[in-house]
Amino acid sequence: MAFLEANNIQKSFGRIVALRGVDLEVRKGEIHALLGENGAGKTTLMNILYGLLSPDSGSLQLGQKPYRPRSPQDAMGSGVGMVHQHFMLVPTLTVLQNVLLGDSPFSAYRKEVMRDRLRNRMEQLSFDLPIESRVEELSVGVRQRVEIFKALWKGAQLLILDEPTAVLAPQEIEDLFGLLKDLKSEGHSILFISHKLDEIQELCDRVTLLRKGETVGTYQVSEVDRQEMTQLLLGRALSPLTKRQRTQNPTNPFHVRPNPSPHGRLKEGWICDLYPGQITAIAGIEGNGQRELAEAIVGVSSTDSVSIEMEGHSLPSGSPDRISSGVGLISEDRQRTGLVMDFTVEENLALKDIARVPWSKGGWLQKDKIRRTANQLIEQYRVDPPDASRLVSDLSGGNQQKVVVAREISRNHRLLVAFNPTRGLDVGACENVYDALIADAESGAAILLISTELEEVQQLADRVYVLFNGQLTKISEDNWSADRLGLAMMGADTGESC
Amino acid sequence: MTTAISTSPTMVQRRVWPWIVFLSYGVLLSVHLWNGFDFGSFFQSGVRIATPLLLAALGELIVEKAGLINIGIEGIVLMGAFGGFAAAYQLDSLWIGVGAGMLAGLLLAIMFAFLCVTLRNDQIVIGAALNFLAIGATGLLYQIYYASSGSTHTLEPFQEFELPWISGIPIIGPALFSQTALTYLAILITLVFVLLNLRTRIGFHLEAVGEHPRAADAAGIPVHRVRWAAVLIEGLLGGLAGASLSLASSNTFNEEMSNGRGYIALAIVIFGRWNPLGVLGASLFFGAVTALQLSLQATDIDWLRSNYPYLQMLPYLLTLMVLTFSIGKARAPSAMGKHYHRE
Numbered sequence: 001m002a003f004l005e006a007n008n009i010q011k012s013f014g015r016i017v018a019l020r021g022v023d024l025e026v027r028k029g030e031i032h033a034l035l036g037e038n039g040a041g042k043t044t045l046m047n048i049l050y051g052l053l054s055p056d057s058g059s060l061q062l063g064q065k066p067y068r069p070r071s072p073q074d075a076m077g078s079g080v081g082m083v084h085q086h087f088m089l090v091p092t093l094t095v096l097q098n099v100l101l102g103d104s105p106f107s108a109y110r111k112e113v114m115r116d117r118l119r120n121r122m123e124q125l126s127f128d129l130p131i132e133s134r135v136e137e138l139s140v141g142v143r144q145r146v147e148i149f150k151a152l153w154k155g156a157q158l159l160i161l162d163e164p165t166a167v168l169a170p171q172e173i174e175d176l177f178g179l180l181k182d183l184k185s186e187g188h189s190i191l192f193i194s195h196k197l198d199e200i201q202e203l204c205d206r207v208t209l210l211r212k213g214e215t216v217g218t219y220q221v222s223e224v225d226r227q228e229m230t231q232l233l234l235g236r237a238l239s240p241l242t243k244r245q246r247t248q249n250p251t252n253p254f255h256v257r258p259n260p261s262p263h264g265r266l267k268e269g270w271i272c273d274l275y276p277g278q279i280t281a282i283a284g285i286e287g288n289g290q291r292e293l294a295e296a297i298v299g300v301s302s303t304d305s306v307s308i309e310m311e312g313h314s315l316p317s318g319s320p321d322r323i324s325s326g327v328g329l330i331s332e333d334r335q336r337t338g339l340v341m342d343f344t345v346e347e348n349l350a351l352k353d354i355a356r357v358p359w360s361k362g363g364w365l366q367k368d369k370i371r372r373t374a375n376q377l378i379e380q381y382r383v384d385p386p387d388a389s390r391l392v393s394d395l396s397g398g399n400q401q402k403v404v405v406a407r408e409i410s411r412n413h414r415l416l417v418a419f420n421p422t423r424g425l426d427v428g429a430c431e432n433v434y435d436a437l438i439a440d441a442e443s444g445a446a447i448l449l450i451s452t453e454l455e456e457v458q459q460l461a462d463r464v465y466v467l468f469n470g471q472l473t474k475i476s477e478d479n480w481s482a483d484r485l486g487l488a489m490m491g492a493d494t495g496e497s498c
Numbered sequence: 499m500t501t502a503i504s505t506s507p508t509m510v511q512r513r514v515w516p517w518i519v520f521l522s523y524g525v526l527l528s529v530h531l532w533n534g535f536d537f538g539s540f541f542q543s544g545v546r547i548a549t550p551l552l553l554a555a556l557g558e559l560i561v562e563k564a565g566l567i568n569i570g571i572e573g574i575v576l577m578g579a580f581g582g583f584a585a586a587y588q589l590d591s592l593w594i595g596v597g598a599g600m601l602a603g604l605l606l607a608i609m610f611a612f613l614c615v616t617l618r619n620d621q622i623v624i625g626a627a628l629n630f631l632a633i634g635a636t637g638l639l640y641q642i643y644y645a646s647s648g649s650t651h652t653l654e655p656f657q658e659f660e661l662p663w664i665s666g667i668p669i670i671g672p673a674l675f676s677q678t679a680l681t682y683l684a685i686l687i688t689l690v691f692v693l694l695n696l697r698t699r700i701g702f703h704l705e706a707v708g709e710h711p712r713a714a715d716a717a718g719i720p721v722h723r724v725r726w727a728a729v730l731i732e733g734l735l736g737g738l739a740g741a742s743l744s745l746a747s748s749n750t751f752n753e754e755m756s757n758g759r760g761y762i763a764l765a766i767v768i769f770g771r772w773n774p775l776g777v778l779g780a781s782l783f784f785g786a787v788t789a790l791q792l793s794l795q796a797t798d799i800d801w802l803r804s805n806y807p808y809l810q811m812l813p814y815l816l817t818l819m820v821l822t823f824s825i826g827k828a829r830a831p832s833a834m835g836k837h838y839h840r841e
Contacts, residue, residue, distance in 0.1 A: 072715070072716045072718075073718040076718075087713075088710070088712060088713035088716045088717075089710070089713055090705060090706045090709045090710045090713055090714070091709060091710070091832075092705060092709050093702060093705060093706065093709075097702055098713075101702060101703075101706055101713075101714070101717040101719070102714075102717030102718040102719055
């Protein structure tokens with residue numbers, strides 16, 4: 001029985017058409033996946049279902065009744081709850097306060113009553129949350145459970161989860177899946193948005209594919225395999241990863257070692273060797289010092305610093321010198337640290353070397369040269385739309401990331417840090433990034449891939465480390481299975497110190 | 499599930515604080531009795547000077563809690579001082595003056611709220627512009643109606659009201675229980691703030707709006723309405739602070755009489771770590787320092803008397819030092835100074 005039905009939903013922003021006619025049907029008690037490339041319209045559809053946007057045309061039905069939410073409160077009132085990728089929790093308030101936030105009659109007097117009710121409901125749903133702890137003290141996995149519980153508390157029958165596994169460790173993902181399956185068996189419907197095909201196959205009953213604002217179709221997950229799904233999603237088959245010759249006996253590594261720093265996240269006493277021509281991967285759960293390490297390597301971290309040495313010479317420390325000595329960074333957070341959102345594509349491509357020949361001469365920008373180089377890169381990396389003069393902020397997330405990758409790889413560099421380079425990218429865009437990284441390694445650069453995606457690490461790496469709580473551990477090749485890596489990421493001692 | 503509640507440090511603090519207060523009182527009292535130094539009147543003037551600072555800082559506190567920053571508090575205080583004086587002088591009633599001062603502050607606050615909350619202009623630029631507007635407007639009106647006549651215009655200000663019996667306690671009595679009605683009002687408002695902050699949903703709503711407006715919005719809290727309300731309250735409190743300047747701390751209005759108190763209030767909020775009791779403590783601290791420099795000016799040390807501008811610098815110097823050293827320790831509301839709009 002259909003719980004939520006969307007028919008021929010259309011939505012455009014100015015001249016840009018986001019949804020051309022989307023159909024979606026989520027049944028009661030099923031986990032339904034929504035899959036689509038970056039820019040296919042998933043976010044827009046989600047925002048319509050959650051009352052943040054209203055569709056231009058088309059009809060929505062919830063439990064056989066017309067459904068037209070005007071605000072998130074409306075949606076919640078009708079039984080549609082949403083767990084955002086960036087949690088909607090106030091970090092300085094406790095779990096209890098967050099769950100009750102916005103429920104009108106809440107006072108110290110009623111607190112005891114509400115707490116008991118909350119406890120009962122939690123028991124009923126077999127949630128175990130520290131309700132008196134402040135949210136900022138909790139791990140990401142627990143925060144997500146708080147979000148889910150909050151939605152259920154407010155009466156959600158349909159839960160929309162926006163890429164919920166992106167921030168979780170493998171074991172936490174298993175816990176989440178267990179929880180979602182329980183909810184399903186209790187009759188809740190779940191709309192699960194993800195790029196990860198294996199997750200969809202493990203968890204979901206049916207999948208709806210979106211391509212360029214249109215529904216491609218809805219399928220039983222058990223009836224389509226991964227290749228078919230990819231083909232439907234991209235409109236073409238995914239070419240297999242280029243197999244490459246591993247450099248045997250690589251020489252002259254960069255030795256990266258953390259410097260002592262009082263407020264640093266990185267612990268002292270380890271060395272990480274990055275060999276030219278190889279991809280070295282650092283796996284780990286978010287928040288164990290990855291960001292600090294990536295920023296320290298390019299010399300922009302405010303808390304940590306690392307020294308980098310090669311053949312007895314050390315690279316200069318501090319950002320401008322470090323970067324101009326040939327160290328590049330592909331950041332996970334392209335909108336914050338990778339790109340200037342109000343610049344055009346070509347300006348962003350030229351950003352880091354704009355003061356140098358050939359981009360400028362004697363202080364004057366060489367516009368022609370910039371345009372020509374930009375167009376070459378746009379073609380090579382298939383940036384869509386292929387227009388150098390367009391603002392980066394108009395591009396979809398995947399295409400923005402292509403701009404960052406294109407810039408960093410085309411720059412003169414010896415060492416490249418790729419920090420969650422495929423975060424938020426669809427399979428097609430991931431493929432592009434992987435190919436580019438492999439090609440770059442083959443041309444002699446040392447690449448450090450810092451990633452929370454195990455599959456990515458397993459596929460690409462020549463050597464693997466795990467970062468846990470600021471401490472780096474080397475993982476030998478026979479321990480590269482997902483289970484072993486996952487354990488090491490949770491802090492179990494399975495590697496050798498380095 | 500780990501419920502790591504870090505109660506131990508605060509528990510220790512709670513046990514230690516009464517002792518510290520008790521001991522320092524003992525020390526002061528013995529100096530007072532042995533040496534004859536009049537701590538009573540020193541603290542009395544400290545608390546009096548702290549009153550407008552406290553009121554203005556409470557106003558700024560609520561605005562910053564809601565995720566805004568209004569440096570126009572300086573102008574609000576000035577408007578309050580003029581509005582309070584003019585109304586009290588014309589209508590010959592101090593309490594009408596107080597009301598008018600609050601309304602004058604409210605006027606500037608409405609402009610801020612409209613420009614920065616509704617129209618989402620830059621808060622710093624608007625705040626600075628409102629300060630200049632206040633200086634210009636109060637200066638002009640003062641010139642037209644009062645200064646041009648040549649004579650000085652003074653009124654009978656609020657008098658100290660000695661609470662029976664408890665005002666006789668040495669040191670504490672004059673400091674806390676022999677003050678004007680406006681000081682008692684300020685302390686009362688502080689206590690109301692403490693209760694609101696800890697015990698009511700108003701406190702949580704403010705916190706949510708200032709820390710994570712999107713989450714607040716998703717929870718059904720009207721972000722813009724909460725911010726508007728916070729700014730209006732700041733207007734009333736800032737105006738009251740101004741009125742206490744012209745109606746209690748002195749007996750007349752001078753041009754630019756706020757004299758940086760609004761800016762000090764901004765520092766007090768930081769020093770007080772966005773907490774009403776912290777703000778109370780910080781205000782009293784600044785009041786005491788100012789009282790100290792005033793009493794140093796009155797000593798018989800010639801150098802100090804002839805170089806009194808150095809002493810006058812003291813509170814401002816201290817502001818700078820406090821801001822320098824409290825960086826990193828205090829945590830401002832995450833969304834402070836940022837606009838909020840739905841996607």
